[in-house]
Each structure stands twice: as structure tokens, then as C-alpha cells.
Amino acid sequence: MGKFTLVDARLFAPGADLSGASNKIELSSEIEDKDVTNYRSAGWKEVLGGLGSAEISAEGQWEAGDPSKVDDQSWAVLGGQGPYTVCPTDCVVGALAYITSGMRTDYNVGDAVGEVAPWSGTVKSSWPLVRGQIAHPPGTARIATGTGTVVQLGTIPAGKRLYAALHVLSVAGTTPSITVRIESGDATISAPTTRLTFGAATAPGGQILRGAGTAVTDAYYRVAWTVTGTTPSFMFAVSLGIR
Template sequence: MAKTVLLNTRIFAAGADLTSRSNKVEMSCEIEDKDATAFRATDDPEAGWKEVLGGLASTSITGSGQWEAGDPGKVDDMAWTNLSGLTTHPWTVCPLSAAVGDLAYSSSGLITSYKLGEAVGEVAPWEAQAKGSGMLVRGQVAHPPGTARTASGNGTGLNLGALSASQRLFASLHVLSATGTTPSLTVRVESDADDAWASPTTQATFTAATAAGGQSTEVLGAITDTWWRVAWTITGTSPSFLFVASLGIA
């Protein structure tokens, strides 16, 4: 991938698409370095050198942009729901775009700070920070945000690879809108040995969604299937959903 100017970055938090309301986003992870240095013999070539062990890992997400409020898809509503409920929600950041197969970074985060307001005459801003509750996962977009779904179906397969016994597949789901009478969307994660999808296996199922919101789930290894996708079941009268999903192995 060549050097890139950030112009089309997509940002999703819980059930909000913050893309057109944001001008900055950062996701970071770090591992504590614990000093494990011990005495060594004077003729040991490593004498005098520090030894460290990896401690706890942590994730941080920071975003800012233009403040809006009034429905669950806007930053103020999303942030206050997260703050008042002391709950974690999935965050997904796609550096280039959110087409199927595009690079996506995701984590489940708890908003720990939220700031709004500026001087008279200025565009009302927002700024938020979330602390990750789990891994920062590098994966791919499995369903794009701009395709409305009105009936049950299957997503495009992604060749993410098999899971070893020490690996997990992480899946994030952002339901951005739900319309119709008693609409319900149930998204599941499927795997298969190849892209023919002759005998897909359901590996995880998200809770049925009837409104905007976010969820995350995990699939434990070992699994020999190498192809992965999301599939969905939609019920209700004249239902329509916009949602984005990402999958990644760590």
C-alpha cells in the first residue's frame, strides 16, 4: 500500500456513522514493558543490558469533529448513551474506504471523556476518547455501510485464513438505521472451506437488532475453514437496514 492522504476515512461507533461529522481519528495500542533485569556475570556479553517482559496491553481511540445531536446516529446521542450506561461499544475505523475487503481496525471501547462547545461564531465541535476493553484488531470490511438490505441474504466471502487453537476471529456490527414495522435484523458469522460456500457453518450469531446500535462477538479457534462472511435474516413489514460489519483474526 502506497503513502496515503487521509480523505475518505470511515468512522463507526456503536450505531453512529461519524464519517461526515469528523475530521480526526486515532487508534493506538501499547504494551507495558516490565523490568525483568537480573544480575549477570561480569564476562556475560549481556551484562549491563536491560531485560523487559511484556505486561498488560491496552487500546485507546480518540476522535473529534463537528457536533450534532437528535438521533442515535449522531455523535452526541451515541456518546451520552455510552457515558450514562458505562457500557462498551464497538468502534471501527477504515482508513481508506468501507467497501467490502477494505482494511478495517476495530475494538470495543468505553468512552472515558467527551468534550463539546467553543467560542461564539465557531463551528460547534466534539471530542471524545474511548479506552479499549479488549484487543485492537486489524481486519477487513465484510459488509458495506451504504447498501440497504430489505430481505435475508449473504455477504461476500473473505479469505481471512484458518484459526489456530490460540487465535480468535473478532466480528463487529454497526446497525446504522432500521425502518419499517417491527423490523428485525439477525446477523451471523459463517465459515467454509472455500469460496463455493457449499456447506457454510454458522460460527457466531449477533443478538437480533431492531434499532440502531453496535455489537461485537468472537469465534474461538481452532477452525480449519479459511473463508469467512456475514449473513443475515430480516423480518418485519417493509423492513430496511443499513449496517456495516468487519471481521479480523488475532
């Protein structure tokens, strides 16, 4: 990926796509530096890495009225934990994505008379920030059981984990339910192995899972889902990463 301007960044909160209500998204990550300088440090400051943290801050135009709007979603998750996915350049399958589980720590609205009603908010991480990719795009409605596009994520060394975030954005039908899982295998995933399985979802919302930290030699992954109900329809996004 070469240099680019930010014109199509995407932000997914637990159960909402806030991209259309956002005009600024910032992502930061840091590791504490802990001073261990001593008399044998050769006259130089010596540090070790401490705790890591990440933060997502965003702002944009205020909207309310249904669970997909920024006001409804912000009040629903304020003070709670959930998955967040940030994409610098759209969210097609294979697009770069940053993933974390975090707490929505603040929500601000309002400005001077005559101004477009704004909002701003912050998420602070409770899990590591993971660099990965989109494995299922948000713009494709799923009405039956199926599988998604295979993506090459890479093998997982011992001590590293597979991370996956699910954002269920809309649900329709009578008694609809969807269970999403992450499968791995060869380049065509001809004999899939289930790596992670999300809980059944019947309403908009978000989930995030991570693996056990054991080595996985498979390099290819895909999203699979089981849909039940009468005339069900689901819009959802899934991001994957290894850290």
C-alpha cells in the first residue's frame, strides 16, 4: 500500500458501522517504558517494555433514532466492553484492519448555535491492538448458511493467538439467528478446521474472540455461518488478525 489520503476510513463499533457519521478517526498504541537504569548501564538510560495500551478516538456528525445511529450505539455501549475495528481504506475482503476489545470511556455532543450537531468519543483498549484484515465485508446480506472468501492470514506461531471480531449490523426476519465461525485449512480450505465460534446472534451487536496460543500451521482462513429462522437476513462484518 502506497501513500494515500484518508477519504474512506471505516469504523465499526460493537453493533454499528459509524463510518457514515464520522469525519475523524484516530488510532494510537504505545508500550510503557520502565526505567531500569543502574550503575552498569554505561551512562545511558536503560528501559524495559511495560504495559501496552491502545486508544481509538473519533468524531463526526450526530445522528439518533435507531440502533445503527451514533447516539443510540454510544449510549448502549458507554462504560462497557466490546469489539472495535478500524480500516484506513474501506473494508472489502483483505483490506487492512486494526482490531481490539475496548471500553467506551466518553461520549460528547453539542456545539454552538447554527453548527452541525457534532459528536466525539473515545475507546480505550482492554485487549491488545491487532493488525489484521477484513474477512467478511459489511455490505453483503446473508440469508442462508454459507462460507466466505478465503484469505491468507499466515501461520500462527506458538505463543501467538488468532483474534476475530464480529460486528452484526442489522437483523431481519422471524426468529432469525446466525452463528459465525472461523475456519482454517489449505488454500481452498477443502477440509476446514474450526478455530473460533461466536455465540448465536439474534440482534445487532458485537463479539470478539481469541485463540488459545497454540501453534497453527494453516495459513488460510475464512468466515462460515449458519443461518436459521423464517426469511432471515443479516448484515455483518468480520475482521481477523494474529498477535
